[in-house]
Amino acid sequence: MLGVPSAPELGTLDQAAAELEEQGAVWGAGFLSFALERDLTPLTRVLSHHPHVISLGFGESRAALDAVRDAGAVALAQVGNVDELHSAMMAGVDGIIVRGSEGGGHGRNELSTLTLLQIALDETDIPIIAAGGITTSRGLAAVMAAGARGAWIGTRFASAIESDFQEAAKKRLVSAEPGDTVYTRTFDIAQRAGWPPYYGGRALVNDFAENWHGREDELQKALESNETMTTDMLAARKDGRFDTAPIYAGEGSALIHTIESATDIIADLTRYREHLTAAKQL
Known part of the structure; x- marks a missing residue:
């Protein structure tokens, strides 16, 4: 996922998106909806490079969602409370990221991940991705067992060798x-x-x-x-x-106790299956 700030340098954004497109990677980009309400240009630039996924969060932009649909990309909505959840459901997005208050960076501070996840799973059949505080294979197992289709993990990867963090x-x-x-x-x-x-x-x-x-x-x-x-x-x-x-x-x-490669982090996270298997045997 390519993180796009509210006022990106368009040349740099074009270059980053073009590189991902040329690699043939399965990739996407995340946008701030409140910024897209002012200017759709960053989104249209990225869409010209044929991303597979676009994540829209922090507000609502019907014009942005329409542009994503027209481009044929998967549209995800990140939500942090029940009102945002209902808005995403009404918009008919392809998937919803429920981000709890445990999450790093910007977001709401109203509901924990597990609480918001349970609400979302009870209210919609739209695929749900859990975000916020999910760091280890046990955390991933917990949200998968509850019914999430996957997890949106940031902080664990911020500590990776490949991370842009200093x-x-x-x-x-x-x-x-x-x-x-x-x-x-x-x-x-x-x-x-x-x-x-x-x-x-x-x-x-x-x-x-x-x-x-x-x-x-x-x-x-x-x-x-x-x-x-x-x-x-x-x-x-x-x-x-x-x-x-x-x-x-x-x-x-x-x-998180060590700085390790993204490959090693993913390998560790895939151990969630072991925890699910152990839980079934109880």
Whole structure:
């Protein structure tokens, strides 16, 4: 999956999509629907390279969904609460990703993965993919046993050798312990990011979050009189100063202890079948 930000550099996006198309890979791209409501150009650029899957989340864009259908790609909708679930069902998407509050990065903070998964499975026959906190083969077995068609896993792969995460970020990720993440808007406020306020982000706790989480109004006022705060936050992300910059990661980071290849991660995750077999024997 090619992750597409709200305002991508179109030349870079074209190149990345073209490379995936040339490889003959089964690939797709994920988009922010609230950004596509302003401009469909990034989506149409990607669709010109014939992706197999498009994931739409963080809002709703009928125009984007229509474009995906016209292109013949599989349309997935990522949802974080019941209202978003019902909207996806009404839209008739091909699959729904239910993302619980345990998940890393941006999303809702209303329902846990298992709760939202059970609701979705009871309410629709559309294939459901579970996301949020699924890190090990046991977690994958749990959602598969419940009825999910698969899992959407981010944090585990963020720590992979092939990940674009900086090495300093990977080391912090594999050192995380239970309770070391926080769901917060502080990083978005500091970066003056354009995320809607109901989509905060789960990240590893650091000095900046400990100082400002719960004081968002004060942080907003501080930005009004201190333009350099945003500049420093953006520079910290580039320079790998993670006492200031965010490392977006889910609660499952506490279950990651080594930096390993994506191949080894997948091999480990496929052990979910062993857990399902063991459960049947009980």
